[in-house]
Amino acid sequence: MEDYKYLFKVVLVGNAGVGKTCLVRKFTQGIFPPGQSATIGVDFMIKTVKVENDKIKLQIWDTAGQERFRSITQSYYRSAHAIVLVYDVACQPSFDCLPEWLGEIESYANRRVLKILVGNKVDKGDEREVPERIGLDFSEVNNFDYFLETSALDATNVDQLFEQVATRLTNDMKATDERFNQYKSDTSTANGTGSIRLIERAQNQFNSCYRSNNRNILSYTVARLCLSLSHSVLVMNTFTIKNAARMASTKTSLYSHARTGGFSQAAPVLHNPYKDDPLLDRVLRRLLPQQQYAKVANDLVRFGDRVVSEIDAMGRKAEVEVPRLEQHDAWGRRVDQLVTCNEWKKLKQVCAEEGIVGIGYEDETDAYTRRLHQVAKLFLFSPSAGLVTCPMAMTDGAIKTLLALDLHGKNALATEAIERLRSRDPATAWTSGQWMTEKKGGSDVGGGCDTYAVHVGDNKYRLHGYKWFSSAIDSDVALTLARVVDPDGTTLEGSRGLSMFLLRIRDDDGNLNGIQMVRLKQKLGTRQLPTAELLLDGALAERIGDQGRGVANISNMLNITRIHNAVASVAGMRRIIALARDYSTRRSVFGQPQAKWPLHTSTLAKMEVETRGCFMLLMESARLLGLSVRLRKLCSFHEVNKKKLSNIRPRCENKLCES
Numbered sequence: 001m002e003d004y005k006y007l008f009k010v011v012l013v014g015n016a017g018v019g020k021t022c023l024v025r026k027f028t029q030g031i032f033p034p035g036q037s038a039t040i041g042v043d044f045m046i047k048t049v050k051v052e053n054d055k056i057k058l059q060i061w062d063t064a065g066q067e068r069f070r071s072i073t074q075s076y077y078r079s080a081h082a083i084v085l086v087y088d089v090a091c092q093p094s095f096d097c098l099p100e101w102l103g104e105i106e107s108y109a110n111r112r113v114l115k116i117l118v119g120n121k122v123d124k125g126d127e128r129e130v131p132e133r134i135g136l137d138f139s140e141v142n143n144f145d146y147f148l149e150t151s152a153l154d155a156t157n158v159d160q161l162f163e164q165v166a167t168r169l170t171n172d173m174k175a176t177d178e179r180f181n182q183y184k185s186d187t188s189t190a191n192g193t194g195s196i197r198l199i200e201r202a203q204n205q206f207n208s209c210y211r212s213n214n215r216n217i218l219s220y221t222v223a224r225l226c227l228s229l230s231h232s233v234l235v236m237n238t239f240t241i242k243n244a245a246r247m248a249s250t251k252t253s254l255y256s257h258a259r260t261g262g263f264s265q266a267a268p269v270l271h272n273p274y275k276d277d278p279l280l281d282r283v284l285r286r287l288l289p290q291q292q293y294a295k296v297a298n299d300l301v302r303f304g305d306r307v308v309s310e311i312d313a314m315g316r317k318a319e320v321e322v323p324r325l326e327q328h329d330a331w332g333r334r335v336d337q338l339v340t341c342n343e344w345k346k347l348k349q350v351c352a353e354e355g356i357v358g359i360g361y362e363d364e365t366d367a368y369t370r371r372l373h374q375v376a377k378l379f380l381f382s383p384s385a386g387l388v389t390c391p392m393a394m395t396d397g398a399i400k401t402l403l404a405l406d407l408h409g410k411n412a413l414a415t416e417a418i419e420r421l422r423s424r425d426p427a428t429a430w431t432s433g434q435w436m437t438e439k440k441g442g443s444d445v446g447g448g449c450d451t452y453a454v455h456v457g458d459n460k461y462r463l464h465g466y467k468w469f470s471s472a473i474d475s476d477v478a479l480t481l482a483r484v485v486d487p488d489g490t491t492l493e494g495s496r497g498l499s500m501f502l503l504r505i506r507d508d509d510g511n512l513n514g515i516q517m518v519r520l521k522q523k524l525g526t527r528q529l530p531t532a533e534l535l536l537d538g539a540l541a542e543r544i545g546d547q548g549r550g551v552a553n554i555s556n557m558l559n560i561t562r563i564h565n566a567v568a569s570v571a572g573m574r575r576i577i578a579l580a581r582d583y584s585t586r587r588s589v590f591g592q593p594q595a596k597w598p599l600h601t602s603t604l605a606k607m608e609v610e611t612r613g614c615f616m617l618l619m620e621s622a623r624l625l626g627l628s629v630r631l632r633k634l635c636s637f638h639e640v641n642k643k644k645l646s647n648i649r650p651r652c653e654n655k656l657c658e659s
């Protein structure tokens with residue numbers, strides 16, 4: 001007879017060439033086989049190991065990674081006690097295929113199989129493509145039981161890998177054995193006199209519970225139920241009785257000293273949103289040049305910590321402490337003073353310091369990198385930002401619009417606005433509003449705009465109208481549309497009659513610029529954002545852009561704010577999953593953490609897939625936005641060169657003729 005306590009079947013899977021065979025041979029034979037050829041179908045080896053004093057036999061199945069053997073290897077999953085999924089740390093595609101392998105494991109393996117993730121070939125050092133943290137994150141997100149990195153070449157962690165497998169399986173098996181023995185002894189005593197013992201035990205539970213808390217109807221009912229069950233089922237599973245009794249006694253102790261009880265759920269914990277999101281890191285690593293990636297990643301790790309430790313709490317405060325409008329002072333004078341909470345103001349400062357908008361316009365980095373960096377940072381920030389991201393979106397849009405009109409250095413107000421809107425100095429930074437919605441309607445801007453601009457000299461105008469939904473009126477400047485009134489008093493209807501204007505909302509002394517804040521909007525949600533109805537009563541503004549091109553000009557702003565909206569939406573989805581995932585490890589339902597219930601994890605998985613899809617689309621939009629700026633720069637560079645060439649060419653031709 002064989003002298004081992006347990007025999008476990010361990011199956012290694014993973015892409016071809018990741019080193020499965022070498023790992024098995026290193027462990028079982030102590031060699032690293034030179035020129036190892038691809039596995040055909042499956043192969044297996046046996047090795048006996050010791051776990052404490054028990055001899056454990058490991059039957060290790062090495063499967064072929066090649067696609068054509070897939071149907072053969074799948075049949076080995078079902079009876080496996082453990083599955084070791086291997087990737088090559090120096091081969092990103094082998095890592096990218098892990099979800100596919102996980103799908104196979106889910107489809108073909110036993111639901112309770114031990115799952116181990118292994119990153120092999122760590123000896124490759126410089127050639128590494130998958131950082132350890134990414135592997136670890138993947139294993140955590142996908143509920144692997146264990147993760148480690150190995151090298152079959154220099155034997156790093158090879159023995160540890162299989163020892164872990166043996167130890168974990170042995171412990172599981174022993175726990176099952178113990179339960180089984182307990183069950184056997186209880187059911188054997190349940191025959192004859194044993195059945196009386198069970199009933200007696202339940203009766204005692206009931207009595208003690210009822211005595212100690214006779215007002216607690218719930219405990220009473222549970223204990224009563226437990227008792228009647230034990231009467232009706234003669235041979236009863238011990239666990240059921242124990243659990244019912246435990247429930248009853250737990251409730252008794254929890255509620256015995258209080259009227260309201262002492263139970264509350266453990267709150268989910270927000271982790272550094274960058275470190276918690278391996279996909280974000282992966283996408284950035286793929287899209288950014290190596291050096292830029294390192295800089296951006298460092299900034300995001302640091303910022304992620306700040307989000308958790310400081311920003312998230314401020315955002316929550318800003319959300320509950322909504323702004324108010326004080327229209328008159330104690331003496332009846334109209335003041336239109338907007339009062340916002342300190343956290344809202346502080347968050348605006350954070351935005352400036354962190355370059356939430358500024359990063360997108362810092363010339364020392366190329367346009368492509370900075371847009372991706374900015375979007376990634378917003379992605380971390382947005383769900384914690386208390387919606388201060390709304391003025392940031394408009395600010396970003398305003399800079400883009402002013403730059404597209406090439407106003408920097410040509411128009412004093414526009415130049416100051418560009419510099420301050422993108423500034424990282426909270427003391428001098430501005431934000432911008434965007435006033436487009438009027439009483440008559442939203443998207444029908446051409447038909448709905450009822451604001452008129454009366455020329456007062458140069459490009460300056462006085463604006464008269466009523467802006468129905470003006471967001472973040474604590475901004476410093478705003479872009480808006482109005483209909484220019486011709487000298488004969490007429491205006492052009494429709495979109496062609498609209499021009500774009502830039503105006504300051506208050507002067508340097510804080511006085512409103514011919515504007516009345518009529519009332520704050522009573523919104524459903526987003527109440528922390530000061531959105532108001534504004535009466536423009538001769539507000540001084542500068543027309544920027546050609547007359548009649550208002551809609552075309554302001555569409556730059558709309559494009560940017562739409563991207564910000566997309567960031568906020570996808571970031572919200574990501575945050576919800578991050579919190580739900582964390583919560584599911586803390587909340588226990590039906591006797592185990594929620595995360596262990598397949599229906600729950602499959603719901604989370606569906607949300608994850610949808611979120612990842614949206615996220616990829618978002619990053620693609622950011623990439624294209626960055627590329628468009630880079631392209632425009634390139635085009636203007638070529639324009640300049642073309643001009644230079646056309647100047648040089650006649651001179652060269654003359655020289656040629658002369659010679």
Ligand SMILES: Nc1nc2c(ncn2[C@@H]2O[C@H](COP(=O)(O)OP(=O)(O)OP(=O)(O)O)[C@@H](O)[C@H]2O)c(=O)[nH]1
Nearest residue numbers: 016017018019020021022038039065121151152153
């Ligand atoms: N540097 C390094 N090379 C390794 C390591 N493990 C395996 N290799 C090499 O990787 C190649 C593939 O190794 P195998 O063990 O055959 O890979 P496999 O996963 O079994 O491949 P299939 O049988 O086709 O599924 C061989 O050339 C090995 O020499 C390791 O830890 N470090």
